[in-house]
Structures are given as structure tokens and as C-alpha cells.
Amino acid sequence: MRSLQTAQEQVLDTVSALPATAHPLADCLGLVAAEDVRAGHHIPPFDNSAMDGYAVRAADIVNTPVELQVLEDVPAGSVPTQSVVTGSAIKIMTGAPMPAGADAVVRVEDTQADGDVVTIRVGVPAGASVRRAGGDIRAGSTVVTAGTRLGPNHLGVLASVGTAHPLVYRRPTVAVLSTGDEIVPYETEQLTPGQIRGTNGLVLVSLLQQLGATVLDLGIVGDDADELRAALARAATEADAIVTSGGVSMGEYDLVKAVLTDLGGVEFWQVAMQPGKPFAFGIIDGTPLFGLPGNPVSVFVAFEQFVRPALLHMMGSPNLFRPRVLGVLEEEVDTNPEKTVFIRVSLSWQGSIPHARPSGGQDSNVLSALASADALAVIPVGSDRVAAGSEVELEMFRYPEDHGLTGE
Ligand code: AMP
Ligand code: MG
Numbered sequence: 001m002r003s004l005q006t007a008q009e010q011v012l013d014t015v016s017a018l019p020a021t022a023h024p025l026a027d028c029l030g031l032v033a034a035e036d037v038r039a040g041h042h043i044p045p046f047d048n049s050a051m052d053g054y055a056v057r058a059a060d061i062v063n064t065p066v067e068l069q070v071l072e073d074v075p076a077g078s079v080p081t082q083s084v085v086t087g088s089a090i091k092i093m094t095g096a097p098m099p100a101g102a103d104a105v106v107r108v109e110d111t112q113a114d115g116d117v118v119t120i121r122v123g124v125p126a127g128a129s130v131r132r133a134g135g136d137i138r139a140g141s142t143v144v145t146a147g148t149r150l151g152p153n154h155l156g157v158l159a160s161v162g163t164a165h166p167l168v169y170r171r172p173t174v175a176v177l178s179t180g181d182e183i184v185p186y187e188t189e190q191l192t193p194g195q196i197r198g199t200n201g202l203v204l205v206s207l208l209q210q211l212g213a214t215v216l217d218l219g220i221v222g223d224d225a226d227e228l229r230a231a232l233a234r235a236a237t238e239a240d241a242i243v244t245s246g247g248v249s250m251g252e253y254d255l256v257k258a259v260l261t262d263l264g265g266v267e268f269w270q271v272a273m274q275p276g277k278p279f280a281f282g283i284i285d286g287t288p289l290f291g292l293p294g295n296p297v298s299v300f301v302a303f304e305q306f307v308r309p310a311l312l313h314m315m316g317s318p319n320l321f322r323p324r325v326l327g328v329l330e331e332e333v334d335t336n337p338e339k340t341v342f343i344r345v346s347l348s349w350q351g352s353i354p355h356a357r358p359s360g361g362q363d364s365n366v367l368s369a370l371a372s373a374d375a376l377a378v379i380p381v382g383s384d385r386v387a388a389g390s391e392v393e394l395e396m397f398r399y400p401e402d403h404g405l406t407g408e
Pocket of ligand 1: 246293295296
């Protein structure tokens with residue numbers, strides 16, 4: 001049996017980053033920048049007003065109230081045609097370019113307009129309510145560094161500097177297929193004895209979508225070696241990685257195992273983790289294959305520990321593992337000293353400290369306890385019991401959407 005860490009290292013050593021391509025920015029969410037991106041110009045590109053008001057010379061409004069002659073009106077998107085000279089002002093809207101001669105903006109609330117004349121009631125110093133060119137981003141500075149996984153705000157910054165096709169690592173296509181004679185499509189209305197609705201396929205497709213992969217859903221593959229070989233051949237040709245569920249357990253007579261063994265390149269591992277001990281990994285026709293166990297909780301845990309980091313690696317990310325946070329275990333749990341044990345826990349927050357409680361049955365088939373969990377509590381090899389009140393490491397896969405604060 002190999003340790004979880006050894007198994008993870010072996011997987012990560014086998015897969016490599018996909019090629020980088022210039023890709024349309026609108027389709028870059030979740031992809032990883034393959035190079036630093038520098039701004040070609042200042043942001044903001046020009047000095048502009050931070051307020052709706054009047055562009056003035058600060059020296060003119062030291063003593064208030066004072067009347068100034070309004071020369072023109074500059075809405076955002078227009079440019080001033082005149083300069084502010086002593087005794088004058090230009091009406092300006094937020095985001096409009098500062099007129100020459102003006103060095104401050106007085107907000108409209110602090111003024112009183114009457115025809116071409118405005119009374120400034122409150123003095124402001126030079127620079128007030130002016131956003132300087134380059135005040136946000138200097139021309140030539142790095143706005144996104146290589147290795148950044150692009151989120152909505154990175155896309156916004158890239159848009160602001162006009163990077164419409166950033167160089168990013170290609171989005172992986174991942175084929176998903178479920179196996180098992182007892183598994184029928186979840187849409188099946190009437191189950192016959194012995195059948196269950198397949199859940200792994202949909203869970204895997206969703207996890208992959210969340211990661212930013214393109215999914216090739218190959219559905220459920222039945223009890224037929226030719227059908228399975230054909231599905232795997234298609235997957236290896238069309239996808240960058242293959243994820244299967246079921247049929248990799250130790251000692252079991254199983255079609256998947258037989259076909260994978262025949263194809264070569266795939267090894268069957270026993271990983272010292274719970275759940276998710278049996279795991280098949282290898283390369284089929286140049287394409288990495290992750291053979292996950294069939295039990296739904298094992299599928300999730302093995303996805304989190306192997307598939308997610310490997311795909312992030314293929315996507316060019318330097319950050320492969322979820323950060324762990326420390327929390328307090330509220331209930332004693334028995335664990336297995338031989339294995340890294342993942343306890344499905346739900347969290348309650350006392351201030352910023354998560355308090356963890358097993359979210360239900362811990363057997364590897366109990367998907368409902370996973371649905372009500374927020375995190376995996378990671379119990380390292382070597383402990384057989386963790387006392388209530390102990391500090392535990394938590395791999396968070398769901399964050400609270402509401403902190404329960406009512407506001408004061
Ligand atoms: P296996 O690893 O093929 O021995 O499957 C282990 C357990 O997981 C069995 O109880 C299967 O019925 C169950 N299982 C396998 N595939 C799926 C699936 N796609 N959805 C839900 N349960 C599954
Ligand atoms: Mg099976």
C-alpha cells in the first residue's frame with residue numbers, strides 16, 4: 001500500500017501542463033495565465049473626475065462662498081474644449097477628462113448653480129476628487145502574473161488594458177464514464193430489483209465543470225468488453241484525461257479491470273486513504289486515466305485528492321491543493337492509524353473559527369452525508385482516535401454563503 005502523498009506525487013509527475021494558446025478573454029474564466037501581462041497604457045488613461053461637480057482651480061476657492069463663471073459642461077465620454085482660467089469652472093461628470101487649468105473638483109452637492117454662474121460653497125485642496133492617469137495601473141506594470149488562475153476580477157483588469165486574447169494554458173477536455181451492471185441512468189423512472197440510479201457520472205461532470213474543464217460525458221458503459229474498449233479509445237482520442245468510476249476494487253472480477261489490464265499502461269493501486277483506497281492510474285494512448293472506485297463518497301474524495309490537483313497541474317496552475325484551515329472537532333471520532341482518513345464534516349462558525357461535526361454516516365456509500373458536509377477533516381496516519389475538542393485540519397470544499405451576521 002502506498003501513502004497518499006506518494007500516490008499524489010506519482011500522479012503529478014506523470015501529467016504535465018497542456019500547451020498555452022492565445023484565447024478569447026471572455027472564455028478564460030478559470031484558465032491559468034501562461035505569461036505575465038503588462039499594461040500597454042495607464043489606467044485610468046487620463047486624469048478624470050471622481051465626482052459629478054465642477055472642475056476648478058483650488059486657488060480660486062480658498063475663500064468661500066465664491067462665484068465662478070461656468071464655461072461648458074463635460075459629460076463622461078466627451079472631452080473639454082476649453083481651459084479653466086482664474087474665475088471660471090467647467091461642469092464635469094464622473095469619469096470625464098479633467099480640463100486643462102483645473103486641479104480639483106468640487107462635488108455638485110457643495111455648489112449652487114444659477115445659469116452660467118456657480119456658487120462654490122466649500123473649498124477643496126488641489127487634487128481633490130481627481131483620479132490621476134496611471135493612479136490605478138502604471139503603463140508597463142504587470143497586471144496579472146504567470147500562473148494566476150483567472151477569476152472574474154482578473155478578467156476585468158485584463159479587459160481594462162485591452163488584453164483581448166491572453167496567453168493561457170489550454171482548457172482540458174475530460175472524458176467521464178461510469179461502469180457497473182447495476183447502474184442505470186438517473187432519469188430512469190422505475191428501477192428494477194438490483195438496479196440503482198447512477199450518481200457518479202453527474203457528480204464528476206459537475207466537479208469537472210467547476211474546475212473549468214470541458215466535459216465529454218460518455219455516460220454509463222455496460223457489461224461489454226468491446227463497448228468499454230471503444231469508449232476508452234474514443235476518450236483517449238478526444239480527451240486530455242479520462243475519469244472512470246467503478247470496477248477497480250481489489251480482487252474483484254471486473255470487466256473494467258480486465259480491459260484496462262489488457263490495454264496496458266494502467267496500474268492498480270492501494271492507497272493508504274479512507275475512503276478511496278482502490279485507485280487505478282495510468283496512461284492510455286498518451287492520455288492519463290483516473291480509475292476511481294464506485295462508491296460515491298470514494299469518488300468525491302479520490303477526485304479531490306488526485307483528479308483535481310492533476311487537472312490543475314495540466315491547466316498550468318502552480319497551486320494544486322486546497323488550502324487547509326484549522327478547526328475544532330466537536331465530537332470524538334475513531335479513525336484508522338494506517339491511513340489518512342477523511343471525515344465528512346459540517347461546520348458551524350464561532351467567530352472566524354470553524355467547528356466541525358461529522359455530517360452523517362461515514363461509510364463510503366453515504367452520499368447524503370457528503371451533501372450536507374462543508375469540508376473534509378483530514379486525520380493523518382498514526383492516530384486511531386481523535387478526542388472532542390481537538391484541533392483538526394479542514395479541506396474546505398464549500399464556504400458559507402451567509403455568515404449569519406445580522407448587522408449592527
Ligand atoms: P465498485 O467499485 O464497482 O465495486 O462499486 C462500489 C459501489 O459503488 C457499488 O455499491 C456500486 O453499486 C456503487 N456504484 C458504482 N458506480 C456507481 C455510480 N455511477 N453511481 C452510484 N453508485 C455507484
Ligand atoms: Mg462495479
